[in-house]
Amino acid sequence: MxxxxxxxxxxxxxxxxxxxxxxxxxxxxxxxxxxxxxxxxxxxxxxxxxxxxxxxxxxxxxxxxxxxxxxxSGRSPLEAVSMGIDLKPTDVTYRCNLVTLSDAENIEDAVMMDYSAGEIDSHSARELIEWVQQELECEGVRLYPGVSYRNCLLIPNGELGGEQTPPHDLSLKPVRGKLPKGANSDVLRRISKWSYSQLKNHPINRWRAKYNKPLANCLWFWGEGVRPDxxxxxxxxxxxxxxxxxxxxxxxxxxxxxxxxxxxxxxxxxxxxxxxxxxxxxxxxxxxxxxxxxxxxxxxxxxxxxxxxxxxxxxxxxxxxxxxxxxxxxxxxxxxxxxxxxxxxxxxxxxxxxxxxxxxxxxxxxxxxxxxxxxxxxxxxxxxxxxxxxxxxxxxxxxxxxxxxx
Ligand SMILES: [Zn+2]
The missing domain is CATH 3.40.720.10 (Alkaline Phosphatase, subunit A)
Known part of the structure; x- marks a missing residue:
């Protein structure tokens, strides 16, 4: 059969x-x-x-x-397993989208223009993710590049119970009030805000701007979870x-x-x-x-x-x-x-x-x-x-x- x-x-x-x-x-x-x-x-x-x-x-x-x-037990751990990440039961994972936000002084005033950053190619995405990881030096927090705009963030011994908004639910809407809340939200918000202030100046985004491609100018976290049984x-x-x-x-x-x-x-x-x-x-x-x-x-x-x-x-x-x-x-x-x-x-x-x-x-x-x-x-x-x-x-x-x- x-x-x-x-x-x-x-x-x-x-x-x-x-x-x-x-x-x-x-x-x-x-x-x-x-x-x-x-x-x-x-x-x-x-x-x-x-x-x-x-x-x-x-x-x-x-x-x-x-x-x-x-x-x-969440979406991101399933993706993490597929990326070959060996998840411990105490690891908390998030989906990390490379997204396009509109240009604003403050991230809270931006609009979600594209949850996929123009379906950015995997090669460029990897370079950006690895650059953020290097620049941040957030101890213990680890970013993993995946396919196109779909990447992963892992927090060892993280808490569970945070609230996040999937970026595809925010298409063409303001992001005000939609950044992560609750468990681990301090570190998640810090990375999102920092990436929004810095990624636009990365050579890859300069190139994307020149060729009228949507900028990958922010890391957006959602889909919290732990390894499923x-x-x-x-x-x-x-x-x-x-x-x-x-x-x-x-x-x-x-x-x-x-x-x-x-x-x-x-x-x-x-x-x-x-x-x-x-x-x-x-x-x-x-x-x-x-x-x-x-x-x-x-x-x-x-x-x-x-x-x-x-x-x-x-x-x-x-x-x-x-x-x-x-x-x-x-x-x-x-x-x-x-x-x-x-x-x-x-x-x-x-x-x-x-x-x-x-x-x-x-x-x-x-x-x-x-x-x-x-x-x-x-x-x-x-x-x-x-x-x-x-x-x-x-x-x-x-x-x-x-x-x-x-
Ligand atoms: Zn879908």
Whole structure:
């Protein structure tokens, strides 16, 4: 038995006037997703438990099969694990975004112009992060460069219970009152303020200014956490060999904590310029190399949602369908082994609000052995999923259903 999950981050959306009151999913052409919806169990699932933040961390944990209300201990430790950081139980970690703030005398008067500093390249990001680390000499506090604007800060023997605001929730809004509060906030605020006063003068930012690129002029901390306590896939689901394919640290970290192999794909960027076909091929290769389970995560629709890119979001969904879902299903169909396939987003990233929402998302769960009656749905969309009346209030149960031996 083989298992595949197609996770299209932030794919679910709301109707848009630019698309004649259709959602990007409704506007896109995606025959492979439609096939899964029509021939599988099709409905809505709640990936973000009530009262929890609508992040890719909680939502992806659910889809991986872990109950976020039990396992979730913050986003940043999952990313830290993926970066190869050996976390001690007493380490407290934060996501450290390189962001673009508007120019102001005082950081409190600035506006969050871009939570990703123009999706700064990893090389420049590393140089800036290492420079801040050197300049600060904050004893014991350690900055780690990651992928693009996504970096990590570790505080050994830190306290827990601070309050931070994700920068993507502040897009084009003033940051006044949104700097960290509570535990460890003194050091976090000090670094943010210092970086805002100094980073603009770094040669990399001088170069970015010259070429009209958004400045990476502040370090913004959020996503506090400690190492999660997660059972591995082999213990939890009896899956001995599995893999995760994602350009995003967080998803790779969940995979590592679950005991899965992380497959890095050349050309996987984490946005709509990603090499979709390379991800599809990597999944097929993983199956050929003996993987029983592959989790293919594609970040592109989420980034398009955050940036308000309607056409790009529709296009991304079509690319996922054509270059990933279709070829992987075709391979599994011809490989002659029974398989189960689950296709869903983690959460909606509606273009009209440019951030995540906690609403339930459509899911299609297909078994090649026909053990479940086909839904008969016409196509894979938010509306059609709601109309089937199938509702899974705890999305982590989907993985249990998928792997249940019958
Ligand atoms: Zn997002």
């Amino acid at each position: 083989k298992y595949v999950i197609f996770l299209a981050d932030g794919m679910a959306d709301l109707p848009l006037s630019e698309l004649d009151d259709h959602t990007p999913l409704e506007a896109a052409n995606h025959p492979a997703l439609d096939r899964l919806a029509r021939n599988g169990v099709f409905g809505l699932a709640r990936t973000v438990p009530d009262g929890m933040p609508a992040g890719s961390d909680t939502a992806n944990l659910s889809v991986f099969g872990y109950d976020p209300t039990v396992c979730y 997660m059972e591995t896939y082999s213990r939890k689901f009896g899956i001995q060999k599995g893999a995760v394919i994602s350009a995003v640290d967080l998803i790779q970290g969940i995979g590592k904590c679950a005991g899965l192999d992380v497959i890095k794909v050349d050309g996987a960027t984490g946005n709509y310029t990603t090499d979709f076909a390379a991800k599809g091929r990597a999944a097929i290769d993983a199956f050929k190399n003996g993987a029983e389970f592959v989790y293919i995560h594609i970040e592109a629709p989420d980034e398009c949602g955050h940036h308000g890119q309607v056409t790009e979001k529709v296009w991304s969904i079509e690319q996922i369908d054509e270059k990933i879902v279709a070829p992987v299903l075709e391979y599994l169909d011809t490989a002659g082994e029974t398989y189960a396939a689950l296709a869903m987003p983690d959460h909606p990233t509606p273009i009209c609000i440019r951030t995540h929402s906690p609403e339930p998302v459509p899911f299609a769960l297909y078994f090649s052995d026909g053990r479940c009656a086909p839904s008969g749905a016409e196509s894979y969309s938010e509306k059609n999923a709601a109309q089937t009346g199938v509702f899974e209030p705890c999305a982590h149960r989907l993985m249990e259903k998928m792997t249940k031996k019958i």
